[in-house]
Amino acid sequence: QAFFRPIISAAPPSPTKRHTKISVIGAGNVGMAIAQTILTQDLADELVLVDAKADKLLGEMLDLQHAAAFLPRTKIMADVDYAVTAGSDLCIVTAGARQMPGEARLNLLHRNVALYRAIVPPLVKYSPETILLIVSNPVDILTYVAWKLSGFPSNRVIGSGTNLDSSRFRFLIADHLDVSAQDVQAYIVGEHGDSSVALWSSISVGGVPILSFLHKQEIFYEKETLENIHKEVIDGAYQVIRLKGYTSWAIGYSVANLARTLLRDQRRIHPVSVIAKGFYGIEGGDVFLSLPARLGRSGVLGVANVHMNDEETRRLQSSAETILELTGQLEI
Numbered sequence: 104q105a106f107f108r109p110i111i112s113a114a115p116p117s118p119t120k121r122h123t124k125i126s127v128i129g130a131g132n133v134g135m136a137i138a139q140t141i142l143t144q145d146l147a148d149e150l151v152l153v154d155a156k157a158d159k160l161l162g163e164m165l166d167l168q169h170a171a172a173f174l175p176r177t178k179i180m181a182d183v184d185y186a187v188t189a190g191s192d193l194c195i196v197t198a199g200a201r202q203m204p205g206e207a208r209l210n211l212l213h214r215n216v217a218l219y220r221a222i223v224p225p226l227v228k229y230s231p232e233t234i235l236l237i238v239s240n241p242v243d244i245l246t247y248v249a250w251k252l253s254g255f256p257s258n259r260v261i262g263s264g265t266n267l268d269s270s271r272f273r274f275l276i277a278d279h280l281d282v283s284a285q286d287v288q289a290y291i292v293g294e295h296g297d298s299s300v301a302l303w304s305s306i307s308v309g310g311v312p313i314l315s316f317l318h319k320q321e322i323f324y325e326k327e328t329l330e331n332i333h334k335e336v337i338d339g340a341y342q343v344i345r346l347k348g349y350t351s352w353a354i355g356y357s358v359a360n361l362a363r364t365l366l367r368d369q370r371r372i373h374p375v376s377v378i379a380k381g382f383y384g385i386e387g388g389d390v391f392l393s394l395p396a397r398l399g400r401s402g403v404l405g406v407a408n409v410h411m412n413d414e415e416t417r418r419l420q421s422s423a424e425t426i427l428e429l430t431g432q433l434e435i
């Protein structure tokens with residue numbers, strides 16, 4: 104006898120009902136922080152983990168499954184075989200070697216390009232309609248690599264880019280002014296890394312443009328103060344890595360936030376790595392770097408035309424050149 108007796112003859116679920124499947128590739132510190140944030144925020148019906156280490160993968164899957172009584176119902180699966188990712192709406196790639204203390208993100212490049220050759224083609228094979236969200240570093244270059252290897256239109260390949268740097272930036276400004284970071288609108292754009300650009304000229308707090316407010320009130324500030332805040336953003340990741348060995352929680356929230364915007368078609372603007380050629384005077388080749396992008400269910404819907412002064416535009420273009428120089432050396 105069945106445990107439940109149906110009250111009416113069971114109709115099959117409607118084929119139009121949305122069922123959301125997210126795959127996370129790389130079950131390391133970052134992948135697991137992303138996975139657990141996705142679970143607690145109820146963003147997926149199915150969550151898949153893939154990693155090269157079978158035992159670690161199984162252990163992580165069981166550990167998450169054992170939290171079932173405290174979480175919204177999500178089917179959690181894990182396998183070293185990419186077939187398990189079939190039909191994913193979103194594939195988040197975190198697999199890769201990570202930064203050693205003091206190591207620049209760009210140094211990771213060659214190690215991680217080789218890994219991507221093994222990761223991207225099977226993801227594309229099993230989920231030809233998916234959105235690829237790249238997290239491994241150097242994220243801008245690996246987003247370009249994933250775009251090339253996937254053959255996807257550029258709206259479906261996104262790098263987490265400076266979404267995290269911008270959160271660090273908003274936190275520091277909010278801390279300075281003693282307000283919530285959610286009321287601070289501030290973007291870091293360009294490379295996720297040392298050549299990132301802080302867009303001071305467009306920062307607003309509670310709708311008030313900060314720099315013009317200071318000018319109007321004749322409040323003096325040192326340019327150095329601003330530069331130090333940006334420097335603190337850049338040093339942020341290095342500092343966390345130096346202290347605890349890796350970064351995880353902030354990137355977990357940052358990527359889950361992107362997953363929500365994409366899969367729930369929120370059309371929010373996030374600074375993420377997108378194909379940047381043709382925007383803000385960036386020319387010279389296909390380059391991915393972070394720009395304020397409008398995101399929705401089909402991926403990147405457009406790039407916002409935020410105000411940048413001449414110096415910010417120049418710095419952004421130079422950030423693009425830094426990345427282009429490296430991508431130019433790759434054979435994909």
Ligand code: 6V0
Nearest residue numbers: 129130131132133154155198199200201238239240349354
């Ligand atoms: P980690 O803890 O070493 O995890 C990496 C995982 O990838 C390990 O579990 C590996 O077994 C797995 N892996 C390696 N090769 C493969 C493969 N071929 N297929 C499947 N899995 C594989 O590193 P951590 O999780 O700390 O960092 C992962 C990546 O995220 C690194 O490249 C970081 O630099 C990058 N980050 C990017 C951030 C961003 O803002 N974009 C922020 C933080 C870290």
